[in-house]
Amino acid sequence: MKAMQIKDYGPASDLSLVEAQKPSINEDQILVQVGAAGVNPVDTYIRSGTNNYSANFPHTPGSDGAGTIAELGAKVVGFEIGQRVYFSRNLTGSSAEFAACAATHTYPLADALSFEEGACVGIPYTTAHRALFGRANGEAGDKVLVHGATGAVGIATVQLALAAGMEVVASSGTAAGADLLRQQGVTNIIMHNEADHLAPYQSLETGFDIIIEMLANHNLDQDLKALAFSGCVSVVGNRGTIEINPRDLMARDASVVGVALANVKPAELALIAKSLRPLFEKGVLKPVIRHSYPLTELAQAHEDVLKSGALGNLVIRIN
Amino acid sequence: MKAMQIKDYGPASDLSLVEAQKPSINEDQILVQVGAAGVNPVDTYIRSGTNNYSANFPHTPGSDGAGTIAELGAKVVGFEIGQRVYFSRNLTGSSAEFAACAATHTYPLADALSFEEGACVGIPYTTAHRALFGRANGEAGDKVLVHGATGAVGIATVQLALAAGMEVVASSGTAAGADLLRQQGVTNIIMHNEADHLAPYQSLETGFDIIIEMLANHNLDQDLKALAFSGCVSVVGNRGTIEINPRDLMARDASVVGVALANVKPAELALIAKSLRPLFEKGVLKPVIRHSYPLTELAQAHEDVLKSGALGNLVIRIN
CATH class of the missing domain: 3.90.180.10 (Medium-chain alcohol dehydrogenases, catalytic domain)
Structure with missing residues (x-):
């Protein structure tokens, strides 16, 4: 072959x-x-x-x-x-x-x-599901930032979060990416190459319940300051080290969790596959x-x- | 007055x-x-x-x-x-x-x-209880590192973890501190001023289920490498910033959580006080x-x- x-x-x-x-x-x-x-x-x-x-x-x-x-x-x-x-x-x-x-x-x-x-489906949607629900305990009404939302995992996360009734903010680095996110139904898009793009969210009142992070080595420090009380950053992607202030976690009762598909057990993978399939059949996920x-x-x-x-x-x- | x-x-x-x-x-x-x-x-x-x-x-x-x-x-x-x-x-x-x-x-x-x-009791034991149980979900059998164990919160954590049937490793910076920890019933003591003191624990097989961290700005990077699968670092104390590699969290399905007593609601504080009191009466905690x-x-x-x-x-x- x-x-x-x-x-x-x-x-x-x-x-x-x-x-x-x-x-x-x-x-x-x-x-x-x-x-x-x-x-x-x-x-x-x-x-x-x-x-x-x-x-x-x-x-x-x-x-x-x-x-x-x-x-x-x-x-x-x-x-x-x-x-x-x-x-x-x-x-x-x-x-x-x-x-x-x-x-x-x-x-x-x-x-x-x-x-x-x-x-x-295998890596992108399963990772997105695990990050959003399995690790960050996401539920309807949560305010979610998908940070770096235009890649395969990002779009899967956006679709899953919208389908679950979450309030979605998504970041893009390009105008074409922003267009794609709008087509996906995201109304609140931020441009992650602009300085201080997270500043409006960096208070307990305006912060996120969940941040799905595709490039933690660039963003984690500022992400921590953009969490609401008891917020969670799910780290899905990372390519290096970053300096953070752990006090940002203490002040907010917040958490950072790592997500890696290789760590998910077959029984949970099967449940994720089962929950995704009807949403694909209905076109809610695509x-x-x-x-x-x-x-x-x-x-x-x-x-x-x-x-x-x-x-x-x-x-x-x-x- | x-x-x-x-x-x-x-x-x-x-x-x-x-x-x-x-x-x-x-x-x-x-x-x-x-x-x-x-x-x-x-x-x-x-x-x-x-x-x-x-x-x-x-x-x-x-x-x-x-x-x-x-x-x-x-x-x-x-x-x-x-x-x-x-x-x-x-x-x-x-x-x-x-x-x-x-x-x-x-x-x-x-x-x-x-x-x-x-x-x-107020700050030390309540913080220790919240860090160990409320945030890190500790239970009997967990392998716990109390990192900086000779201060007020550290000793409270050691006493609570031993009373709950956890396997406790505790760190001290001085010989007097190590003596105090031995008096508390800790048999496995590591000296945190020695280079590579966490090295023996930095594999998935030998890592900790929980690390209670009193000085995250010094230790968090090495703590993350000393976690077992799905391990958790509870950050109780911190006085600055630190460079970490978020991939350490991904590799282990691990988490870092912030702990601050000011964030605990009265109902949980009352439950903690209720659970501590009989242990003080019996001398299990002192x-x-x-x-x-x-x-x-x-x-x-x-x-x-x-x-x-x-x-x-x-x-x-x-x-």
């Missing part, structure tokens, strides 16, 4: 198209013929060996994907050959014609979603695809996904 | 003994003849106007105290004249012969405790008094309470 692979930790340009052996599965696994693969920042961290991520080589990138079930392990129940599914945390890499997937991390794909859309690349352009997608000014999810078309 | 007062924000040496008017109380208040006053770091922040604390002048320092009820407001129920009580967040300052106290922040004093011991000063030496107590190498609570004898 065709796959994009890299032989050792290195730049995206080291990725090349190879003819690889079709994966074999064990009795607990599912072989999926991949229709489309999602591209997420974590894929680039694994490829380059940063942030303590590691890979086996040759490495086929890609955690997220969607497609049809080609083979079923003997002990797998609740699925059938030919069924449309999406998955995350697969075993062999989704940038390939087939991927071996753990049955515990594979879910039915909503009829309303294409494979390309389905490839946007992935935004910024760009779709052929498999051979995976290197370009790895470079693009780390650029600022994101406008949704990047996906790779495969079958 | 005699009181120690200061006329404007300033150093401890500006405190002087004055003959002040005995406070009058309204219908919701209690007048307490103060037997002893507790001295806590927050008293010095209020006196000097740091960390956003403010005072009215002339200012009589002191939030904590214990004594007997001299007068009762008309609407106050559940108390009687002559009753032994302790209090916190009083209205006129506890470094005086009498203090006007809010009935919502005054509690019966355990028979087992002297007034000097009772003056150690305040450690490092030094007791006459009222005229309040300035010295304000200087001593900020020094490192604390060995328990400081109190002022009054009546």
Whole structure:
């Protein structure tokens, strides 16, 4: 089968198209013929060996994907050959014609979603759900800042928060991003490249109950000063260190929590998938695809996904 | 009545003994003849106007105290004249012969405790309880680091954690502090002035479920690396800023929470007082008094309470 692979930790340009052996599965696994693969920042961290991520080589990138079930392990129940599914945390890499997937991390794909859309669910929507509900205990009426809202996780968070009846403020770095957020139904948009963009929110009266933070190393210090009483910052993304004043947490009875999808147990993942599906079927949630690349352009997608000014999810078309 | 007062924000040496008017109380208040006053770091922040604390002048320092009820407001129920009580967040300052106290922040004093011991309960034990249970959700079996354990809040935390069946590791800066912790029943003591003193705990397998942190601006970065999966740092004390790596929180599904007694609502304060009292009566909890000063030496107590190498609570004898 065709796959994009890299032989050792290195730049995206080291990725090349190879003819690889079709994966074999064990009795607990599912072989999926991949229709489309999602591209997420974590894929680039694994490829380059940063942030303590590691890979086996040759490495086929890609955690997220969607497609049809080609083979079923003997002990797998609740699925059938030919069924449309999406998955995350697969075993062999989704940038390939087939991927071996753990049955515990594979879910039915909503009829309303294409494979390309389905490839946007695993990491972005599950992370957004975990950050908003599982970690920050969000509920209707909460005032939520989605800080860096135009990327794949950001848009998923905006859609989930609006669907749950929260008051959403979202930040963008570009006019195009602000337009995208308005299309998503956000009426209160702030531009995070403007100085003091959080100043109007930095009092207990005007602060946020929840801040979903995509770049904590840039924003956490000012975020803490923009929390309401007992507010919470959910850290979803981070690329370095930052100086904070812990007294900001004391003054507000506030908290900072880390969010990482790899830490979520299968039972909670299954509940999240179950709660997302009807919202996809009804169109309440709908992935935004910024760009779709052929498999051979995976290197370009790895470079693009780390650029600022994101406008949704990047996906790779495969079958 | 005699009181120690200061006329404007300033150093401890500006405190002087004055003959002040005995406070009058309204219908919701209690007048307490103060037997002893507790001295806590927050008293010095209020006196000097740091960390956003403010005072009215002339200012009589002191939030904590214990004594007997001299007068009762008309609407106050559940108390009687002559009753032994302790209090916190009083209205006129506890470094005086009498203090006007809010009935919502005054509690019966355990028979087992002297007034000097009772003056150690309000801030130290209530803060420790809130940090350990209210904010960090501590329970039997948790592995807890009390970081800076020899001060008033530290010892209260150690006693509460041991009484609750937690596995306690405590840090001290001095040999005398380590001796005090051993007397409290702590078998695992680490010296926080030694380089890399947290290194043995900085893995998911050996990390702490809870860290109670008295000086977050010094320790928070290394604390985050010493948490177990889903661990929590409760920030009780802080005197500046610190650089952290938020990825440490993501990797562990961890959290940092701020703790400040001023943020705790009366209903929770009452529950904490109710849960502490039988433990004081049984001797399971017992305040450690490092030094007791006459009222005229309040300035010295304000200087001593900020020094490192604390060995328990400081109190002022009054009546």
